[in-house]
Amino acid sequence: MTGDGHHHNAPPNPFLENRRNAAETRVLEERTRKLEELLVSKKLVATDALDRLVDLYENDIGPTNGAAVVARAWIDPDYRQRLLEDATAAIRELGFGGMQGEHMVVVENSPEIHNVVVCTLCSCYPWPLLGLPPDWYKDPAYRSRVAIEPRRVLKEFGLELAESTEVRVWDSSAEIRYLVLPERPEGTERYSEAGLAALVSRDAMIGVALVEPPHK
Amino acid sequence: MNGMHDLGGLTCFGPVEREDDEPVFHDDWERRVFALSIASSALFGPIDRRRHALETLDPITYISSSYYERWLARLENLAVEDGLLTEQELASGQSSVPANVTVSPLDASAAQAVVEQGRPASRDTGRVSPRFSVGDRVRALDTRPSGHTRQPRYARGRVGVIARLHGTHCFPDTRAHGQGENPQPLYSVAFSATELWGSHASPQDRLFVDLWEDYLEPVSE
Numbered sequence: 204m205t206g207d208g209h210h211h212n213a214p215p216n217p218f219l220e221n222r223r224n225a226a227e228t229r230v231l232e233e234r235t236r237k238l239e240e241l242l243v244s245k246k247l248v249a250t251d252a253l254d255r256l257v258d259l260y261e262n263d264i265g266p267t268n269g270a271a272v273v274a275r276a277w278i279d280p281d282y283r284q285r286l287l288e289d290a291t292a293a294i295r296e297l298g299f300g301g302m303q304g305e306h307m308v309v310v311e312n313s314p315e316i317h318n319v320v321v322c323t324l325c326s327c328y329p330w331p332l333l334g335l336p337p338d339w340y341k342d343p344a345y346r347s348r349v350a351i352e353p354r355r356v357l358k359e360f361g362l363e364l365a366e367s368t369e370v371r372v373w374d375s376s377a378e379i380r381y382l383v384l385p386e387r388p389e390g391t392e393r394y395s396e397a398g399l400a401a402l403v404s405r406d407a408m409i410g411v412a413l414v415e416p417p418h419k
Numbered sequence: 420m421n422g423m424h425d426l427g428g429l430t431c432f433g434p435v436e437r438e439d440d441e442p443v444f445h446d447d448w449e450r451r452v453f454a455l456s457i458a459s460s461a462l463f464g465p466i467d468r469r470r471h472a473l474e475t476l477d478p479i480t481y482i483s484s485s486y487y488e489r490w491l492a493r494l495e496n497l498a499v500e501d502g503l504l505t506e507q508e509l510a511s512g513q514s515s516v517p518a519n520v521t522v523s524p525l526d527a528s529a530a531q532a533v534v535e536q537g538r539p540a541s542r543d544t545g546r547v548s549p550r551f552s553v554g555d556r557v558r559a560l561d562t563r564p565s566g567h568t569r570q571p572r573y574a575r576g577r578v579g580v581i582a583r584l585h586g587t588h589c590f591p592d593t594r595a596h597g598q599g600e601n602p603q604p605l606y607s608v609a610f611s612a613t614e615l616w617g618s619h620a621s622p623q624d625r626l627f628v629d630l631w632e633d634y635l636e637p638v639s640e
Contacts, residue, residue, distance in 0.1 A: 223485075228446065235448040235491060237512035239455055241504050245518040247462060252530035253454035259534055260453070261443045302457075305537040306585065308607075323427030323571055325470060326486060331537075335453070338445075339437045341486040347429035350573065350626060351616050359434055370612075370624040374427065376569045377605055377629035378466075378540035379585055 260335050268299045269332035269382055270403035272309075273414075274396045277387045287311060290382070294332065304331035304380050310373060311384040312410075317364055318371045319357065319410030320381040321349045327375035329382050333405055340409065350374060360411040383408050388416040420565060421572060423478035428573040428616065449487040456490050457533070458525055463497045466538070467595035471567035472497050540589045545602025546632065547587050555581045556638040557608060559630060567595035570634045577614050578638055582627055583607035590631055604632045 223231070242248045272294055276283040286293040290307035294300055300307075307329060310318040322328065326341040339345050349356045353370045357363070364370060373381045385407040391399060394417075406412035444450045463469055472493045473481070481489065498504040502519040525533065551557060561576035569591045583606065590601035608630045612620035 228448075231488065231491065232446070232448045234495070234509075235451050235455075237509060238491070238494060238498070238504075239451050240512060241508055241514055242455060242459060242498070244514045245503065246524055247503060247518055247520075247522060248455060248458040249524040249526055251527040252458045252525045253451065255527035255530050256454040256457050256534070257444075257450045259531060261450070264534075265443075300537065301535040302533065302537040305539040306541060306588075308583075308585075321427075323573075324424055324569060325473065335443055337437070337441050338486070339435050342432075342436065343426050343429070343482065344432035344435045347426040347432055348435070350427040351430060351620075353624065354621065356435060360437075366621070367623070370621065372624075372626040374571065374626060374628040376571060377585070377588060377591075377631070379605075379607070379629050 260330075264331060265334035266332070266403075266405035266408065267400070268297075268334075269329070269405070269408045270400040271297055272299065272332060272382070273384060273403045273408065274400035276309075276384055277399055278396050283384075286384070299331045301331050303327070304329050306379045307332075307382065308373075308379050309382050309384050310371065312386050312413075314386070315367075316369045316371060317357075317410065318373060318381075318383045319349060319353055320373045320375065320383060321346060322375040323347065323350050324374075324376055327378075327380060329380035332382055333408060337405075357411060360406065362412055383410040385414045388414050390416045420474060420567065421563065422474045423481045424474045425572045427571045444487075448491075452487045452491045452494070456494060458530055459494065459498075460533075461525075462503065462520070462522065463501065464597070465589070465594050466540075467567055467569075467589075467591040468597075469493065469497070470591075471595045474567065541586050542589060542600065542602035543587070545587055545600070546604060547602075549584055549604035549606075550632055551581045551604070551606060551635065551637070553581050553583065556640070557581060557606075557635040558638050559608070559634055560636055562634075564592060566592065568592050570630060571628060573615055574608075574610065574628055574630070577610055579608040579610040579614070581606050582609040585629065588631065590633060592631075592633070601633075606630055606632070606635070608635070 243250055276286050286309050290309040294307055312318055323346050326336055328336040350372055353372050402414050404412055407414045473489050476492055495509055499506055508515055558578050559574040585605040587602045588605040590603055593599050593601040607627050609625050609627050612624035613622055
């Protein structure tokens with residue numbers, strides 16, 4: 204949608220409005236407002252902490268963190284090795300870590316193996332590297348189906364894998380959080396680290412997309 | 420508990436619906452529910468208890484609610500259960516009785532420190548010597564826990580191979596219920612797709628799931 208001149212004029216919440224009409228949304232707003240006012244007035248939470256948390260996850264913590272890790276692994280074989288052996292420590296080298304990334308494992312794609320990450324029991328996701336998950340990752344369709352029919356789900360994402368490729372699904376059932384290290388695309392031999400990072404999408408690090416070669 | 424949240428393997432939900440350029444939050448109330456949940460998390464005990472509070476929402480509510488709707492319901496329920504708020508207060512929005520605890524709420528920098536440091540689930544104590552090694556064949560126990568568990572139903576009774584040792588981690592089945600951290604070895608266990616899903620699955624595909632030692636028993640060759 205980016206660049207089509209339409210996005211900024213679109214309704215603020217077309218997706219959710221499919222599921223909740225305005226009256227239902229008002230009820231949710233009201234419940235939330237009461238809960239916040241009560242917890243703040245009883246001095247159980249502080250407003251400035253709430254504002255900071257929103258700001259961190261809306262503005263600071265997102266997929267560019269994960270992309271920086273991937274790009275470093277692509278240009279630095281020693282870093283790649285450290286990342287595959289002790290991802291939590293290697294990721295901390297670049298300044299990332301913390302809540303929902305306390306115990307990281309990085310799984311590497313190859314021509315023979317494709318990795319994809321899910322949490323079938325809730326919606327566990329590596330927040331410090333990818334930010335908060337998109338709705339589809341949290342919805343029942345993805346959580347249920349990618350476990351049993353990963354190839355069909357990946358095809359819906361536009362990713363058709365060779366029958367000979369081994370698909371590895373990682374179900375985040377514990378406090379381990381998984382990041383996919385995608386394959387570096389052809390045609391990027393002369394790319395800078397920052398140029399490489401710009402190619403790496405959130406979806407490629409979940410494993411529902413590949414990193415596409417740059418346009419000529 | 421065999422709950423509505425345990426979705427792995429269902430095929431009834433149709434295509435995965437995606438949204439282009441999806442924002443982090445769709446509505447302001449989602450921002451506040453997210454932040455309230457993180458800022459208050461320490462009040463409500465370990466993550467396992469808070470997860471169980473989502474799993475014990477009634478199943479119709481669970482499956483028909485969005486992610487942050489479930490989080491909102493969880494917060495309301497836990498706050499009442501723990502005596503921080505009353506049902507009447509939630510209905511009226513007016514504070515009528517003091518909370519039954521006194522805490523110093525996180526300020527902005529303390530909240531940021533929680534985000535930056537996280538809360539590791541690994542421990543140096545407990546059962547630190549793993550019973551299984553990489554390559555061992557194991558069977559996920561075919562149990563039916565009455566409370567919280569992180570053993571997905573699809574794995575129960577199935578045979579897999581230890582793929583990786585993750586160290587010693589708190590055991591959700593006890594920690595969720597105030598019955599101790601019970602730290603023990605956590606493994607990545609690889610199951611062939613055909614072992615889990617039958618002959619429709621591609622024989623070379625595998626599913627890796629993290630399972631605690633108490634979920635596993637050895638399989639003799």
